[in-house]
Amino acid sequence: MKFCSNCGESVVLRIPEGDNRERFVCDNCHTIHYQNPNIVAGCIPEWEGRILLCKRAIEPRYGLWTLPAGFMENGETTEQAAMRETHEEAGANVEITSLYGLFSIPHISQVYMLYHGFLVNGAYEAGCESLECRLFNEQDIPWDKLAFPVVRETLQRFFADRKHGKDLPLQRGEIIKHPKRES
Amino acid sequence: MKFCSNCGESVVLRIPEGDNRERFVCDNCHTIHYQNPNIVAGCIPEWEGRILLCKRAIEPRYGLWTLPAGFMENGETTEQAAMRETHEEAGANVEITSLYGLFSIPHISQVYMLYHGFLVNGAYEAGCESLECRLFNEQDIPWDKLAFPVVRETLQRFFADRKHGKDLPLQRGEIIKHPKRES
Numbered sequence: 001m002k003f004c005s006n007c008g009e010s011v012v013l014r015i016p017e018g019d020n021r022e023r024f025v026c027d028n029c030h031t032i033h034y035q036n037p038n039i040v041a042g043c044i045p046e047w048e049g050r051i052l053l054c055k056r057a058i059e060p061r062y063g064l065w066t067l068p069a070g071f072m073e074n075g076e077t078t079e080q081a082a083m084r085e086t087h088e089e090a091g092a093n094v095e096i097t098s099l100y101g102l103f104s105i106p107h108i109s110q111v112y113m114l115y116h117g118f119l120v121n122g123a124y125e126a127g128c129e130s131l132e133c134r135l136f137n138e139q140d141i142p143w144d145k146l147a148f149p150v151v152r153e154t155l156q157r158f159f160a161d162r163k164h165g166k167d168l169p170l171q172r173g174e175i176i177k178h179p180k181r182e183s
Numbered sequence: 184m185k186f187c188s189n190c191g192e193s194v195v196l197r198i199p200e201g202d203n204r205e206r207f208v209c210d211n212c213h214t215i216h217y218q219n220p221n222i223v224a225g226c227i228p229e230w231e232g233r234i235l236l237c238k239r240a241i242e243p244r245y246g247l248w249t250l251p252a253g254f255m256e257n258g259e260t261t262e263q264a265a266m267r268e269t270h271e272e273a274g275a276n277v278e279i280t281s282l283y284g285l286f287s288i289p290h291i292s293q294v295y296m297l298y299h300g301f302l303v304n305g306a307y308e309a310g311c312e313s314l315e316c317r318l319f320n321e322q323d324i325p326w327d328k329l330a331f332p333v334v335r336e337t338l339q340r341f342f343a344d345r346k347h348g349k350d351l352p353l354q355r356g357e358i359i360k361h362p363k364r365e366s
């Protein structure tokens with residue numbers, strides 16, 4: 001951020017009075033521009049024991065596999081965001097059963113909220129951000145071709161929890177910056 | 184948003200190519216300015232069966248009671264945000280036990296994440312955004328002087344769930360716009 005989105009003058013980075021963090025401040029119109037984490041909402045879509053993954057048709061991580069998920073939009077609920085992203089990326093309607101994964105990724109200021117749910121009728125098809133969508137059994141998950149650490153972490157915990165056969169717990173966690181990767 | 188925060192030129196509101204929602208777009212530097220929901224993180228701090236509430240010293244809802252909560256900051260986890268806000272507003276350290284309330288408020292694009300936890304040593308004191316902090320038994324909760332519908336909803340569900348005496352479930356929900364109020 002270099003300019004004030006309210007008046008167009010230059011902003012400066014400093015700690016406003018009564019605050020304890022640096023913010024972008026406009027000395028012309030006195031707006032303080034707060035920057036806050038984004039929610040990435042998505043699903044772990046299940047059908048007959050298999051999990052639906054999407055092969056990314058966009059950067060970053062073009063060609064790698066991920067759970068359908070994306071940035072929550074203004075004016076929707078977290079569940080609506082998760083279902084919308086699953087429909088956009090995987091052409092699938094999901095009946096949500098529970099919130100399964102809640103992961104903070106502080107170094108990129110994202111919070112992942114991944115809901116477990118079942119496909120409706122088992123139908124799906126690749127959306128325009130996916131090269132391909134496919135249902136995987138646990139033993140066929142492409143572990144070395146997953147797009148993001150949060151997807152690996154979620155799927156590992158999910159398959160372990162599902163073996164217990166009861167209600168899935170909520171899994172909370174933090175994804176730490178990988179030394180050799182951006183996120 | 185009227186001006187581009189990257190180059191200072193005027194922005195226009197339109198649907199970018201490949202998108203399906205209106206965004207603020209800069210035709211000078213071609214930046215698309217996305218706007219996304221904010222997370223409000225907080226706690227339901229418990230001590231010897233009572234719940235800690237804060238009487239607001241700031242607008243909106245000056246003088247009304249709320250759970251300690253506030254906007255999550257970049258670079259932290261949701262749990263850290265909840266504990267930080269509880270410390271700032273109520274001078275209290277909390278040991279988090281679970282995520283209890285997850286509420287979307289789509290008309291103001293906020294997502295509340297309220298963790299249940301226990302006070303450490305029972306210590307607390309009003310922070311500078313609170314006129315007063317106080318522990319309330321269920322029958323003493325000031326139901327007609329609560330600051331926000333999401334606080335009422337959370338406390339109602341919490342006391343009902345706590346009566347069952349088992350692990351608290353995760354409560355998810357949506358707060359609908361009140362016809363006579365802003366939020």
Ligand SMILES: [Zn+2]
Pocket residue numbers: 004005006007008009026027028029030031
């Ligand atoms: Zn300004």
Ligand SMILES: [Zn+2]
Pocket residue numbers: 187188189190191192209210211212213214
């Ligand atoms: Zn620009």
